[in-house]
Amino acid sequence: MTRKKSRKMTNNENPKSHIKEIILENFMSYEYARIPFKPGLNLISGPNGAGKSSILLALSVALGQSHTERSRKLSDLIRRGEEMARVSVVFDNSPNDGKRPIPDADTDSFVLSRYLQEDGTYWHEANYETVTKEEVKRTLSQLSINPDNMLIVMHQGMIDVFGAIDAQERLKTVEEAVGLSNYRDKILKARENLSHKLSEEESINAMLEEAQDTLNHWEEEYKRYKRKKNLMEKKERLEREYAWAKWWRQEERVSKLESKTESKERDLKEISQDLEKTKEKEEKSKSELDRLEYELENLYQDLTYHEKEKSKAEAKLEILEELKKHDASAIEKLSEDFEELERSSKEADEEIKDTRGSLVDTKQARNKKREKHTDHRVREAVLNFRRELVEKEISSLKKDLRKGKEELKELEVEAEEKGSKIQTDRKPREILEDIRVTNAQLSGLDDVTADAEKMYKDHKEMLKELKEKAKKAEENRKEALRELELRREKWRNKLQELLEKVRETYRQILGRVNGIGDVRMINPDDIDEAGLKLTVGFRGAEPQTLDAYTQSGGERSTSIMCFLLALQQHIKSPIRGLDEFELHMDPKNRQTMMKELLAMMEESESQYMVITPGRLVEIEEVPNVIAVQNAAGSSEVKVAT
Numbered sequence: 001m002t003r004k005k006s007r008k009m010t011n012n013e014n015p016k017s018h019i020k021e022i023i024l025e026n027f028m029s030y031e032y033a034r035i036p037f038k039p040g041l042n043l044i045s046g047p048n049g050a051g052k053s054s055i056l057l058a059l060s061v062a063l064g065q066s067h068t069e070r071s072r073k074l075s076d077l078i079r080r081g082e083e084m085a086r087v088s089v090v091f092d093n094s095p096n097d098g099k100r101p102i103p104d105a106d107t108d109s110f111v112l113s114r115y116l117q118e119d120g121t122y123w124h125e126a127n128y129e130t131v132t133k134e135e136v137k138r139t140l141s142q143l144s145i146n147p148d149n150m151l152i153v154m155h156q157g158m159i160d161v162f163g164a165i166d167a168q169e170r171l172k173t174v175e176e177a178v179g180l181s182n183y184r185d186k187i188l189k190a191r192e193n194l195s196h197k198l199s200e201e202e203s204i205n206a207m208l209e210e211a212q213d214t215l216n217h218w219e220e221e222y223k224r225y226k227r228k229k230n231l232m233e234k235k236e237r238l239e240r241e242y243a244w245a246k247w248w249r250q251e252e253r254v255s256k257l258e259s260k261t262e263s264k265e266r267d268l269k270e271i272s273q274d275l276e277k278t279k280e281k282e283e284k285s286k287s288e289l290d291r292l293e294y295e296l297e298n299l300y301q302d303l304t305y306h307e308k309e310k311s312k313a314e315a316k317l318e319i320l321e322e323l324k325k326h327d328a329s330a331i332e333k334l335s336e337d338f339e340e341l342e343r344s345s346k347e348a349d350e351e352i353k354d355t356r357g358s359l360v361d362t363k364q365a366r367n368k369k370r371e372k373h374t375d376h377r378v379r380e381a382v383l384n385f386r387r388e389l390v391e392k393e394i395s396s397l398k399k400d401l402r403k404g405k406e407e408l409k410e411l412e413v414e415a416e417e418k419g420s421k422i423q424t425d426r427k428p429r430e431i432l433e434d435i436r437v438t439n440a441q442l443s444g445l446d447d448v449t450a451d452a453e454k455m456y457k458d459h460k461e462m463l464k465e466l467k468e469k470a471k472k473a474e475e476n477r478k479e480a481l482r483e484l485e486l487r488r489e490k491w492r493n494k495l496q497e498l499l500e501k502v503r504e505t506y507r508q509i510l511g512r513v514n515g516i517g518d519v520r521m522i523n524p525d526d527i528d529e530a531g532l533k534l535t536v537g538f539r540g541a542e543p544q545t546l547d548a549y550t551q552s553g554g555e556r557s558t559s560i561m562c563f564l565l566a567l568q569q570h571i572k573s574p575i576r577g578l579d580e581f582e583l584h585m586d587p588k589n590r591q592t593m594m595k596e597l598l599a600m601m602e603e604s605e606s607q608y609m610v611i612t613p614g615r616l617v618e619i620e621e622v623p624n625v626i627a628v629q630n631a632a633g634s635s636e637v638k639v640a641t
Helices: 052-063 066-071 133-142 158-164 167-178 181-326 329-418 428-443 452-512 553-568 587-600
Strands: 019-027 030-036 040-045 084-092 109-117 122-126 129-131 515-522 531-538 575-579 607-612 624-631 634-639
Touching: 019 052, 030 052, 030 634, 040 052, 052 084, 052 109, 052 575, 052 607, 052 624, 109 133, 122 133, 129 133, 158 553, 167 181, 167 452, 167 531, 167 553, 181 329, 181 428, 181 452, 452 515, 452 553, 452 587, 515 553, 531 553, 553 587, 587 607
Parallel strands: 040 607, 040 624, 575 607
Antiparallel strands: 019 030, 019 084, 084 109, 109 122, 122 129, 515 531, 624 634
8 A cells, every 4th residue: 555655844834733632611511521632543432422522523613613603502512501611622832843833822732712601602712812713713724724624624424415515515625625725716816806807907998988988079179179279369369450450540540640730730831931922022012002103193293283284384375376366566575485385385295195104104013013912912811711721720630630649549558458569451340350250250169168178188198098007907817817827727737636646545445445436627627617526336336426326325435435535645734533434334344444544644644533433343553542431411531542
């Protein structure tokens, strides 16, 4: 028979422990008992009802086995008539190579106790200090003990339970017992991580899609915002241009008014100068006219005088003529006077003729001067009228100019509020029409919010971040999938490696009870459906799947025991408990299984507590045999080595 040699402890492991003693106080049929245990095999024997199973039950209660707590009320385990019970398990905590099995405790013995009260309150103590159940679990995990695994402490009927559970649960139980559950846990964790990554990726992709839709909305709003912004800038430019166009137009008006005023002032100056000249000419012509009038007056006087002289001469001549007619003797005497008179008359005629000629000439000259004087006076009147008109125009122009300059200043202030001066050739009404069109275009963008640009940029950045997150999420999902596959592969390999070893031993032990069989893993690619399948056939029969319907009770017990024996060297827990494994076995198989158990213990480092009701026939070299009997309603133990 092939045996596995004991191995040395590695630096990363704690030394193995074993139970030194179980102490029962007011527990079930025990009033008080101290049950010593040794490393290796401990057989607990005694008749039915003696209290053998109570020892294993007490161990389970002390370790906090959930199965025990679910199956009964712990207060029912208190000895009848008592109010409180206590079960204590004393572990060996002696150092090995300087390390203790329970590093946190400095004592060579570590006592784990459970108190049960009739009122239903329970608590744990570790080295006589109250601890929580979670702290108990942590301490037991340091010892590689999982009290909830049925392969660690198997109560009565649990062999049949192990045979009846489905293949999936059976595989999980084996994994926990041999320390491979962490591989399953890692797979489940990796799968959960993958599920989380998938959910995260889906969530991010959903967010990405939603963010894209939102970005599309804000992109459109941003385009409208930019159009609105451009229109507003255009409006500002137009308003600035309009303001300065009005200024330029007013400046042009002022400039024209200034030019017109200057022109009118020049005209006024010319009129004034012309008027002065005209006045001078008028005065001069008046002087000339006065002189000519004076000359005419003198000429009229001269003409009157000469005419009077002529009349006098003619009158004298008439007198002389009369005298000549009447006095011939006076002719000679008057001839000189007569000649003188004729001469005077002729001279008077000449003077009159000359005077009249001068008078005509002077009249003509006077009339001309009078015409010129009249022209000068008319011109002077016209010039005065024109001057008055021009002066009124200048006054009106200056008034308009002052008003225009004031308006120009106001327009300049208004325009400077719109911005610096710009040159434009467009008319204000043309610009105003553009402003109206721009306002009409802006009215269609009233609903555009001022934060459209910020929202667009924020959502664009958010989309970019989400894309990076989506890419990272995809990488994480792929990495999680690779991690899951890697862990699945490790889990399968570890289990296949285990089952190859267990299969060989299982077949060998089955052969000793005239049976054949196999151990194999089913659905290895699906951790949820993966299971452990046992097949067995006795006395030459073809191996069949182990279940509650194909094999007899004894065959099932024998087959499962063969499997458990094959599995023992791989179980991590330093302690095992087994209650009446041979319940349905015939004596021969019972004897064979017991021998196999003893043989297995030769080099085993584990501690076994095996309860058997039968007689110990042909059993030798058992390190510790504990006999249990019930006397007067109280169980008692006796060690028989």
